[in-house]
Amino acid sequence: KAGVTQTPRYLIKTRGQQVTLSCSPISGHRSVSWYQQTPGQGLQFLFEYFSETQRNKGNFPGRFSGRQFSNSRSEMNVSTLELGDSALYLCASSFGEEETQYFGPGTRLLVL
Amino acid sequence: DAKTTQPPSMDCAEGRAANLPCNHSTISGNEYVYWYRQIHSQGPQYIIHGLKNNETNEMASLIITEDRKSSTLILPHATLRDTAVYYCIVSPYNNAGNMLTFGGGTRLMVKP
Numbered sequence: 001k002a003g004v005t006q007t008p009r010y011l012i013k014t015r016g017q018q019v020t021l022s023c024s025p026i027s028g029h030r031s032v033s034w035y036q037q038t039p040g041q042g043l044q045f046l047f048e049y050f051s052e053t054q055r056n057k058g059n060f061p062g063r064f065s066g067r068q069f070s071n072s073r074s075e076m077n078v079s080t081l082e083l084g085d086s087a088l089y090l091c092a093s094s095f096g097e098e099e100t101q102y103f104g105p106g107t108r109l110l111v112l
Numbered sequence: 113d114a115k116t117t118q119p120p121s122m123d124c125a126e127g128r129a130a131n132l133p134c135n136h137s138t139i140s141g142n143e144y145v146y147w148y149r150q151i152h153s154q155g156p157q158y159i160i161h162g163l164k165n166n167e168t169n170e171m172a173s174l175i176i177t178e179d180r181k182s183s184t185l186i187l188p189h190a191t192l193r194d195t196a197v198y199y200c201i202v203s204p205y206n207n208a209g210n211m212l213t214f215g216g217g218t219r220l221m222v223k224p
Contacts, residue, residue, distance in 0.1 A: 004155070035212075035214075043199075043214035045212065056211045058211070090156070092156075092212075100146075100158055101158070103155030103156045106153075
């Protein structure tokens, strides 16, 4: 089975812009979770989608949003980018009822 | 906040067993112990998980104490490719939401 894929792998944006990141889960997985990783804060949970519904949300401002499509693919959007949004954004998928999450390679975002 | 405590760093000689400890003294009855690792700049990789019995797979062994307040991940014959940050996470199974809370992890350095 192919693993979790994320696109793009690298991205450079400037402050004030918005960005959309994409995640394709492992075939058959219905849950997609997003995480942000920075040197200062470590790995932090952003949100999780299951069957197109947001099921959990971490402690991030409303500029961070996401959605999930009927084929389980997910996108996350960050509006009005700030320098502090520079991070590795990780997507993980799981079958749904099972906790084990499998991570993608991440999208590295640099905000200038 | 993470519910686990791990040493920030450890060294291990190549070919020797690496024993990574984790304290989770507030673990509750329905929480599993999960181990992930993250090799530099890649997405976290699932290693193993368990509830109360010891577990073994092709990657590692997990030893959980009888009171479940601590566990040890064992890499039986560490190689240079096992150099990574290892995360111990406690999380309930079927918690109606896949949200992993990562702590600081243990940075394992395997030396020749």
